[in-house]
Amino acid sequence: MEKTMKKNPLYFCLFLLPTLLAFMIGFVIPFGMGIYLSLCDFNTVNDAKFVGVENYMQIFQGDDTFVHSFWFTALFAVISTVAINVIAFMVAVLLTKNFGGTNLFRTVFFMPNLLGGVLLGTIWKVLLNGVLVMFKETLTTKGVYGFIGLLILIIWQQVGYMMIIYVAGLQGVSDDLKEAARIDGANNRQILFKITIPLVMPSISMCTFLSITNGFKLFDQNLTLTGGEPMHNTEMLALNIYNSFYDRIGWKGVGQAKAVIFFLLVGLIAIVQLKLTQSKEAD
Amino acid sequence: MKKRLALILASAMLVSSAVCSLTSCNGGGAGGSSAKGHVYYLNFKPEQDKAWQDLAAEYTEETGVTVDVETAADGKYEETLSAAMARSDAPTLFQVNGPVGLANWKDYCYDLSDAAVTKELTNDAYALKADGKTYGVGYVTETYGIIVNKKLLSDAGHSLDEIKDFDSLKAVAEDITANSAKLGFSAFTNASLKSGDDWRMQTHLANLPIYYEYKADGISSTDAIKGTYLDNYRAIFDLYLNNSTCDPKIVTSKTVDDARAEFISGQAVFYQNGSWEYARVSEALGDDNLAMIPIYIGVEGEENQGLCTGTENYWTVNCNAAEEDIQATLDFLEWVVTSDKGTDALANKMNFVSPFKKAKEATNLFEKMSIDYTSSGKTAVSWNFATMPSEAWKTELGSALAVYAANPTDDTWAGVKEAFVDNWAAEVAKSKK
Numbered sequence: 036m037e038k039t040m041k042k043n044p045l046y047f048c049l050f051l052l053p054t055l056l057a058f059m060i061g062f063v064i065p066f067g068m069g070i071y072l073s074l075c076d077f078n079t080v081n082d083a084k085f086v087g088v089e090n091y092m093q094i095f096q097g098d099d100t101f102v103h104s105f106w107f108t109a110l111f112a113v114i115s116t117v118a119i120n121v122i123a124f125m126v127a128v129l130l131t132k133n134f135g136g137t138n139l140f141r142t143v144f145f146m147p148n149l150l151g152g153v154l155l156g157t158i159w160k161v162l163l164n165g166v167l168v169m170f171k172e173t174l175t176t177k178g179v180y181g182f183i184g185l186l187i188l189i190i191w192q193q194v195g196y197m198m199i200i201y202v203a204g205l206q207g208v209s210d211d212l213k214e215a216a217r218i219d220g221a222n223n224r225q226i227l228f229k230i231t232i233p234l235v236m237p238s239i240s241m242c243t244f245l246s247i248t249n250g251f252k253l254f255d256q257n258l259t260l261t262g263g264e265p266m267h268n269t270e271m272l273a274l275n276i277y278n279s280f281y282d283r284i285g286w287k288g289v290g291q292a293k294a295v296i297f298f299l300l301v302g303l304i305a306i307v308q309l310k311l312t313q314s315k316e317a318d
Numbered sequence: 319m320k321k322r323l324a325l326i327l328a329s330a331m332l333v334s335s336a337v338c339s340l341t342s343c344n345g346g347g348a349g350g351s352s353a354k355g356h357v358y359y360l361n362f363k364p365e366q367d368k369a370w371q372d373l374a375a376e377y378t379e380e381t382g383v384t385v386d387v388e389t390a391a392d393g394k395y396e397e398t399l400s401a402a403m404a405r406s407d408a409p410t411l412f413q414v415n416g417p418v419g420l421a422n423w424k425d426y427c428y429d430l431s432d433a434a435v436t437k438e439l440t441n442d443a444y445a446l447k448a449d450g451k452t453y454g455v456g457y458v459t460e461t462y463g464i465i466v467n468k469k470l471l472s473d474a475g476h477s478l479d480e481i482k483d484f485d486s487l488k489a490v491a492e493d494i495t496a497n498s499a500k501l502g503f504s505a506f507t508n509a510s511l512k513s514g515d516d517w518r519m520q521t522h523l524a525n526l527p528i529y530y531e532y533k534a535d536g537i538s539s540t541d542a543i544k545g546t547y548l549d550n551y552r553a554i555f556d557l558y559l560n561n562s563t564c565d566p567k568i569v570t571s572k573t574v575d576d577a578r579a580e581f582i583s584g585q586a587v588f589y590q591n592g593s594w595e596y597a598r599v600s601e602a603l604g605d606d607n608l609a610m611i612p613i614y615i616g617v618e619g620e621e622n623q624g625l626c627t628g629t630e631n632y633w634t635v636n637c638n639a640a641e642e643d644i645q646a647t648l649d650f651l652e653w654v655v656t657s658d659k660g661t662d663a664l665a666n667k668m669n670f671v672s673p674f675k676k677a678k679e680a681t682n683l684f685e686k687m688s689i690d691y692t693s694s695g696k697t698a699v700s701w702n703f704a705t706m707p708s709e710a711w712k713t714e715l716g717s718a719l720a721v722y723a724a725n726p727t728d729d730t731w732a733g734v735k736e737a738f739v740d741n742w743a744a745e746v747a748k749s750k751k
Contacts, residue, residue, distance in 0.1 A: 078422060079404035098748075164571045173571040175513070176724045262513040264570070266717045281396050282710035284422045284749050 073292040076285065090292035100267045101293060104275040105300070111182065111271065112250030115189050119246045120239070123194045127201030141202065145195035156259025159188045174261055178268030181261035185269065188256055193249065197242045204238030205231065240312030247308055251301045272297050355646030357385040360402055360409040362631060364392050365594070369667040376659055383646050393514070403636070410639040410647040414454055415630040416704020417539070420446055427453040428637035428644060435633070435651040444673040446632045454632030458670040461688040462522055462592030463610040463625040467603060470587045474501055478609055484553065484616035491561040494587060506557070507577040507586040508564035511723055515573040516716035518590055519555065521703050523613065524715060524738070525626060527551045528702045530617050539705035541746045545739040550615040552731060559723055562586070570720045593684035596669060600683060610684045612691070612699070624691035628701025707745035714741050
């Protein structure tokens with residue numbers, strides 16, 4: 036059968052064409068259009084006029100918010116990635132020990148992930164403002180409140196998801212290895228760093244990949260929690276792009292150019308991160 | 319061989335069905351393009367969605383022409399319009415908010431100079447023009463000012479007759495604040511400075527210094543605002559902040575819904591907002607307890623100032639639509655503004671005051687008050703929002719006001735001034751059209 040599949044282009048078409056078509060329609064074509072539009076002045080996608088790299092120039096000349104957003108987002112992505120993964124790993128280690136109710140706890144930790152970003156942003160806004168109001172402050176009076184608020188939110192939301200991946204990884208680590216190490220005189224710390232972590236490295240690279248790209252792409256939570264206030268201080272890249280798209284007449288092309296740069300940045304960072312963690316994976 | 323043929327046919331069917339669903343070649347939505355044409359209205363106002371749907375159904379019943387009404391989500395009109403106009407079955411009828419909006423969409427706007435609906439306008443000022451041609455028709459005029467709970471005002475020992483200008487407004491408000499513990503209510507609702515909810519301050523209130531500056535300079539728009547009346551803007555904003563239900567430091571967490579709730583539940587006497595709030599506040603408080611007064615900011619001669627009345631809702635017809643669809647849309651508009659059913663729906667179901675010759679009298683108390691002010695010789699304040707250079711300008715001003723509210727000093731006010739004056743010119747320069 037496999038042989039016929041490979042030899043017969045008809046079967047190839049029949050099985051792969053629908054998916055390929057969906058991929059073209061849903062991804063490749065819009066992506067190509069997006070790149071073309073970033074070089075155009077347009078209002079709707081049908082009336083694009085080619086203007087060359089003008090939009091790209093505008094990002095750095097006419098608008099100082101993009102660079103700020105980049106650094107803000109980068110800082111956020113790094114801190115949130117570290118925090119999410121450390122906490123998720125610790126929780127996962129705890130919840131793979133033998134005690135009652137681990138399934139219940141796993142469910143509880145995973146639950147926030149089932150809620151949508153807009154909803155989370157709104158809920159956390161009410162909660163955090165409720166605390167800050169006692170100090171006569173709100174989430175948007177200082178940029179740092181918004182930053183910490185976003186961190187709390189994203190950690191709370193993502194820890195459960197990463198935890199499930201780590202739990203799966205940890206359960207794959209054979210007890211024989213740990214037992215052998217213990218007989219050889221390794222303490223718990225050594226077992227964790229020399230046996231367990233190297234063996235769950237594939238999970239770690241998966242999770243760091245997910246959380247760093249999530250950090251960069253964060254939009255709904257940012258929009259509803261702070262809306263970029265005060266004065267664009269907590270405006271992350273995705274929100275910045277969205278705002279430039281609709282805030283000014285004739286700036287849709289600039290927003291599109293920002294989106295292309297955004298894609299390249301996230302792609303580059305994700306590739307570097309994958310290469311780094313994958314090189315540490317045990318064979 | 320037979321098998322192969324079947325496979326080819328199967329994959330051909332798959333491809334064609336995929337392509338078909340993409341371009342919707344099975345008729346292009348409800349109604350299609352019959353000989354009579356078809357109207358597709360992208361409505362701006364969510365609160366009138368039901369009324370438009372009903373009116374569209376009545377028109378279809380009467381004439382057989384299909385009218386589709388789609389309403390954009392609150393505050394998402396530009397987004398919805400950009401997406402809808404790119405479709406092959408684009409809206410035939412949409413709206414722009416004034417000169418700045420028209421500049422953006424001009425390539426899509428049909429010349430309405432000779433249209434019947436334009437000729438029905440009572441005042442040429444409601445025709446949106448560019449290069450001597452009419453592209454938009456204002457279909458509703460709205461009014462804003464300070465909505466007053468008259469019952470609370472008299473409970474506090476004051477009456478509307480006392481308030482003639484900024485100083486008297488300030489005196490009344492500060493007196494209420496001084497006694498607010500005893501009275502159990504405050505002068506103003508919170509100023510709702512949460513981003514996205516700050517339009518009452520960064521657009522509507524900001525209109526007043528702009529109006530007076532334009533008036534003093536004898537212009538109707540500018541590329542560089544001077545901010546002549548910014549001190550007055552600060553004075554009224556301070557009055558709102560310092561005499562309100564809420565500590566100014568936390569007003570950045572408040573929404574317009576919060577402010578309305580405070581007003582309806584009798585926690586505040588004054589609430590700056592417009593005639594679109596009529597249905598909600600009159601239901602709770604009753605017409606007899608309500609009034610609307612002008613927003614006084616302390617400019618000389620303001621005793622003769624009326625309410626702020628204008629429009630940022632202009633109908634425009636899509637010039638790229640099929641010939642028969644354009645004609646159907648023009649016929650529909652004419653029917654809406656001249657027929658009994660149409661004018662009745664505009665006035666009584668949508669509570670609109672429409673600037674058309676056959677328009678029915680409005681039921682909206684605040685609109686009636688606006689007419690009363692004008693007929694007693696006061697001058698209505700025009701809406702100049704449409705001359706604000708961009709959405710970004712408004713957002714920036716709102717952010718600066720939020721910073722000022724949290725820490726009201728001359729330094730933070732300098733930030734407001736920068737957002738108002740310097741950023742105006744900067745945004746004009748950045749806008750490409």
